[in-house]
Amino acid sequence: MTTTLSDREPENLRAQDRGRVVLVVALVLVAAQVTIRAVLAGAGEFYWDDLILIGRAGTEPLLSESFLRYDHDGHLMPGAFLVAGLATALAPLQWWPAATTLVLGQAIASLAVLRVLWLLLGARRVLWAPLLFYLLTPLTLPAFAWWAAALNSLPLQAALAWVTGDALQYARTGRRRHLVSGVIVTALSLFFFEKAILVPFVAFAALALTYRVDGRSRPIRTAARRAAPLWLASALILAIWLGFYVSTVESRFGTPTAEMARGLSIHGLSYGLLPALVGGPLQWARWNPGPPWADPPAALVFVAWAVLLGTLAWSLRRRQRTGFVWAATAAYVAASMVAMISTRFGPGTTYELAQTLRYFADSAVVVAIAAALVLRAPRRPSATTIPVPVRRTAAAGLAALFTVSSLWSTVTFTRSWTDNPTGEYLAHARDGLTSRPDVAVLDHPVSVWVLLPVTFPHNLVSSVFAALPDRSDIAGSTTELRVLDEVGALVPADLLAVRWVDSGPEPGCGRRVEPGITTMLPTGPMLEATWTVQLNYLASSDGEIEVGFPSREPARVAVTAGPSTVYVRVPGGGEGVQVRTATPGLSVCIGAGPVGVVVPR
Template sequence: MALITAARERLAPVSPDGRTPGPAVLAAALVLIALQLTVRSLLAFRGEFYWDDLILVGRSGMHPLLSFELLGYDHDGHLMPGGFLVAGVVTALAPLQWWPAAATLVAGQALASLAVLRVLWLLLGPRPALLGPLLFYLFTPLTLPSFAWWAAGLNSLPLQAALAWVAGDAIRLVRTGRIRYALSGTAVTVVALLFFEKSVLVPAVAFATVALMYRLDGRRRPVRTAAVRGAPLWLGSALSLAGWAAAYPSLVESRFGAPTADVVRGLTHHGVSFGVLPTLLGGPWRWDRWNPGPPWADPPAGLVVAAWAAVLAVLVWSLRRNRRTGWVWAATALYVAASTAAMISTRFGPDTTYELAQTLRYHTDTAVVVAIAAALILRAPSRGDAPPAQPARRLVAAGCAVTFAASSLWSTATFARTWADNPTGAYLAAAKSALTARPDMPILDHPVSVWVLLPVTHPHNLLSRVFSPLPGRAEIGAVTTELQVLDDGGRLVPAGLVPVRHVLPGPVPDCGHLLTASTTTVLPADTALVGGEWTVQLNYRASADGEIEVGFPAAPRVRVPVTAGLGTVYARVPGAGTGLQARSASAGLDVCLAGGPIGVVVPR
């Protein structure tokens, strides 16, 4: 009992006038959160859709909100039904409008920030020292890249909130024994798993927080005590993880691999030295970018050296000044190592550059872990009698806080400038205007600008996918009578067909290739075509209005409307082969086809 009383006295200090500083600390913490949300709102609402965001929007426009096709989709190794649900709701309310997506980012950040304040309060009580770890979490640039990018934020913000909230629930559970904290912590873990598979680490962080808290408080057998007193939460979490583990491998293709030692060393060094550590001092100050890729941290060499020196200095200081803090450092390092290992094993490849590790989004949640670790170290008992805080020490602490905040805000400003170099917003605005200007004129489906989505995202980079939720637009499909394409600026411009092969003239005099409903006619090409998405120009004479079918052998056929008399129509046909196959798809319709080019459509 004496030990518990002493801990309570240490965590609830009294000011010289006999009052506790709780209300003032809480007010200061809420002001800091308000400032953070103001800064993040400026960043979010000045942003725009980017890369994967358009995949989420496109799939939301193609599939019903609660369909398995939308919620159960394997998105580049992520099983994120929660993220797709949010994207689906946002898309249904305001198709291809950025402001509601930005609002979800700010709302998610508010939840995460309040959850971090809660767990810090539970660990430190109403101590002014609480403001240090909170300030770090709120303003560290470590969380910037994943916050600004909507698709990444839908993964990382629920994870950040869950890490802090479930750790707080675990503390409340072991202190009060109330089962509602086990139910709450389990429910939050389940929700986090719906957004990001890395949420499997949430219960582990919560357990480590409780066990380390007990160890710092001098409890005997801290691990055993944490396991027993928090058993309802650990059991609920284990059952939730078991259910998730049963579903995940059957829905998501494994991306895990075994990289070489050189790749591991390179990505680890770049991720930790150039990525995580400079953000501990408010860095990296500078960002670089190869459009259309995301920004990455580009810290000066001096900042990297200073970050390593600062971490080592704080490590030595904490081990010399506070007892039993070694395990806190070890647990934090283990979390960073786990995040690094997950990034390397799932994202490495022959074309992977080390700058990938400097994008920071693979370590975003580390900010929560570092904040908790800092609170635990501040909670740790001093070696011997701790001297009262001197004005000079308070002044140094305030100076460090102001310096960190200024450094972080500068990094935020430079990131915002780099992030603004995103052509997607202007492209979407021009494209939406162009696609709705003539809704009666069908447009041949084709990829969006490579500055918006690269071909590696095919078929998600097609106009029909990206603009699927846009109301009042022209039909985007496989057939048109007027070749038009969106240029890199999103403007609809006339296009031409660049021939790669030609359909040879047909054998029927004054007709060419005769198409009837009873027979499939072969349209031989001058040379075989390899697999791809090809456009064929069909010059025809039809006996009546109707439809024909055209396609490569063993590939889906395209239904092409024709009108009575002479006409020209363009059809987009996927596949490969030595020629096309065609037939009339309407009873009583006969069509004569002449030879024509097969190729690719480009702006004139």
């Protein structure tokens, strides 16, 4: 019996309807995920490196090389600094611009993942499975909620999906727009995160594996030939970027001990990555001011390993030519693991670092693409056919279980993440620093619950609040001692004495500082640190003096005619503090006073 065109029309219409349903459901899933992430972003606040980014945005010109080309703990990320600078300029120290960039970045990444899955699987319901995984997996939560991490991770996730899609399209159609798009997105992703060097390699592997599961001969050679201009352009971009990176960033790569490598690997895989793949970890642990880390129950770790091994056995037994898909995915995860271990190990490193998940967030995109390739692969002829109703029921049950587990992990993460004192600290500090803008505040570190001293000098009030408008001047000296306390309130302070400047040999004057002469104020031995000295002086006129330890650059301090007191921040150490006048004709008498550390009263 001959099939006519009119007979095929209803079938084509039904296929179009199915395609619309698949697309609409997929877009609804994306919208739901972005909404959930928007709630998480709205509940968040600045944390740790975020304050370094906005602090530098307040102290450096937006488009300056010193701002954009900065080695941030081994990261070269001018794009991230540019976004942070624009957000800070729009609303200094306000969270909503940062939260907006998080939501927009997540929406772009999720749509890019939907696009590549559509190109791999077409308008088939099976597309919902890898899409649902990417959208809901807790694997991407920590790198999303932390703004500084998201400025690295979200562009990388978007680029991995988008450039892979461009490679598939360019190989199929040869249209130049896909070549141009792939090259531009690759270049842009490198401006946000150095790990984006893997983007072209993932795109090449995905294209070659697509040919492999489709049964094409010589898939690697075919992938290289069909998209050769894209690979050559990407290689040129990587070469240029590599020179830029090497000339800017000090290498953090090293060789850890075998015990450290083993511990981080086990914790990262068994307690971090694998539970997140099945919707875990269900619960999180945290030691403020550190970030939350996955803390899965032992039963979930066992289930995660069982699911992994079971899925591997199922795909190898029922789907043709999927072994290389698993190998490529494992290689990507291993590369992420090696990068983390070789750059973040050290005497103070704990194994829980690997359980923070942010080092594996981009693996969610790779796993989603790998799942799509497995689902694209043809069934083995020998595989037992499972009835459609049974397959659909099982798929729906697994999807529901994964969704519930992932949402619960999201809820528990949000509870842990919002246990963050930074927001309250910044709010109090903004009020205090703008209450009396005419009185300078002596520069000092912020609370250790906000930034630890290891981040010096970015932990100083002068850095964190550099962009805050209408605030007090944050200076190296002040006539009124005030500090931000543990919750950020600006309160009166006292100088806790460690040493003393003596009363000096000259009655009624103490120690005289004459023009052109450097005078030593003996204190006794003091260790290298940042100290505050209280100068009780009598000045002949208004002017400036220079104060500091001999080994350090002195601070310039304004003095007024007559008797007064000024508190001066003096980094360094030694047997005494040097003072000399910086204003011609100025002479100053300095009496006894303490040298020590400033504490809230």
